[in-house]
Amino acid sequence: MERLAQPVLAGVVTALVGFASSFAVVLAGLRAVGATERQAASGLFALCVVMGLVAIWLSLRHRLPISVAWSTPGAALLVSTGAVEGGFPAAVGAFLVSALLIVAAGLFPALGRWIAAIPQPIASAMLAGVLLSLCIAPVRALIDVPLMAAPVILTWALLTRFARRWAVPAALVVAVAAIAVSGPPGGLTGAALLPVLEFTAPTWNVSALVSVALPLFVVTMASQNVPGMAVLSNYGYRAPLRPILVGTGIASGLTAPAGGHVINLAAITAALVAGPDAHPDRDRRWIAAMTSGIGYVVLGLTAGLATAFVLLSPPVLVEAVAGLALLGALASALAAAVAAPEGREAAAVTFVVTASGLSVLGIGAAFWGLVAGGFMLLLMRSRNRVAAEPPAPKPATTPERTEPQPLSVRTSADPS
Template sequence: MIQPILAGLVSAIVGYASSFAVVLAGLRAAGASPGQAASGLLALCTGIAVLAIGLSLRHRMPISMAWSTPGAALLAATGTVPGGFPAAVGAFLVCGVLIALAGLLPWLARAIDAIPRPIASAMLAGVILSLCTAPVRAVVDVPALAIPVVLTWLVLMRFARAWAVPGALVAAIVAIAVNGVDGDLSAASLRPELVLTVPAFDATALVSLALPLFLVTMAAQNVPGIAVMKTYGYAVPLRPTLLASGVATAVAAPFGGHALNLAAITAALTAGPDAHPDPARRWTATVALGLGQLALGLGAGIATALVLLSPPVLIIAVAGLALLPALASSLAGAAGEPQGPPQDRMAAVVTFVVTASGTTILGVGPAFWGLVAGAVTALVLHRREPSTVPSRPH
């Protein structure tokens, strides 16, 4: 019985440590105060715990849940929307409603799944590109802090890949302690505390944030999460899972939580044979995952204080290191199959370039315009294959 519990706890620690910096960077970029950012982290951890425990007990299957790391990267890339953080919270709430609708309306989930993989992958790659270049900027700006972090990440990627980002985070903490970087902790509370932000609804924020957040969460988290579970022989009950995660996202939104979804990467730790030899018993690992996430969420104030102590470029660098594998897989997906239609690759390139440009048009962020530009390019370049009519014998 100890094996699945350990697998769940390890999954919780790895998932939290490898991407909480991305979440905090995204919430802060969206205009959250330190207290609101810590509240968002706590709300997300609580939502993960409720969903993972509830769904696993209900379906007796290791259904791992997570926050949307690509969604947090989208927040960091988009920045503050018109209306500030209340408008961002309104976008989070609408995103939750859309995820729930995807569970209630099967055609909506199918429509998201029908987005060409190269275009969806290119949009994600464009969103996270600027964050993934942060380690380079950190090495130039604060070499004494950043170089040990990057070297630690590189060594662990070679020998213990799952612990590479947590190890880099530990290296950042040690570097900060040794170099005595001063930060402002006056706005941070070490106590776990949920802060209510009344949602505001701004049309521009909904188009530039809510819709891309929904799309990137579905395409980059829920769809791969289902695929990972399939590789281990589990058929995730899609409709109740999407409905539950959408409702949980909507509930977490006023407290700063941006999006909850199926886990894609850490799911392998709880659904694979390392969790338990018997597939029917692996659901206990996700119960342990939920309890671990809840315990980690109680330290959200401490995590936020750590971020405040760090030079912004250093914490963004850790986030960038965490997103490098996602960038690699996104670029590979954007390239498409070698035998695939060349117009798909060109549409993906257009999507990537427009999204990575960071250009805001009419107040709407680049992720939306990248998706639009890629779709238009695909439609314009699409060529209908001529039908072949067999010739009659003479």
């Protein structure tokens, strides 16, 4: 019984930390692309239940600690993208296309290799640009709602020092308390506290596909699935990539009509179930991943309540909690973007364009950041290639033949 208690507890902690740390980001992202309150709550509920079921199935099937989560960077991408042409139905259509691309990456390894071939500085800089707008929200909140934001930020800072794992969940608890104290009396009256599924018929247009579907696929693969596999590998597990991508891609497609954006391998919380804290015996850590799946299913029942609380709070306070949750990801992305000296200029261009939030031809900044950074990288590489080329050797020349000159005899009359 004691051997079972440790991985079960690790799984419960993983689900609580994963949900509490980032559900506000998911809700903010869905609302940003046009979801109503009920549609956002539906999307959160669908994501929790389906990703929990996928985690249970993958862990049982492969007896590996395969942890599944929603794409937090993907949700941040939705925040930075904002409203898309065609509204939320077009966003749902983009979610479906992104899910199909994930399935295709599992079925056709070449597609996965193409994503892996995106230079690390460019992919990391795009992610950093996406995260920046949310990560500066705590500063805005200190200006706009200082009495509510200051305790939240202070709690996060102290626990980051002494109990990092619980820093964001504790900050969320303090934010909920501040909302409860400062909110209007009877604020939850009439709110739909029980989870409901509200389906949205998808539509498709080029703007939404380029602004949402392609960047969402790239961000999910580069910042979730690839690091998730790396975490498992670091702990000595050889997880089968193909069934994981196909399974999470199909699951993402199932959640899309209900409002969910994308499901993928966990990266941030993966170590909680794959590391020795889950169990000394590495062959029993899959129980922790399975338990986390069950925890997500249960937590999905709170989606309506979570959405109602978020709607009661000042939007900047919700964004502040989300920004605190993403500060670590921002730091990692910035470090990876400038790690290689030869890619720094291109990374800087990608970051600036993405963070600008510009929209050209209805296409969001994340896409243009990739384009601008890729162009800059090609330009710099071509310049470096030319500079590195050795000068062409000069052709050998034959000395000119000269006619012999007659010897001159010097006389006293000759000038000296």
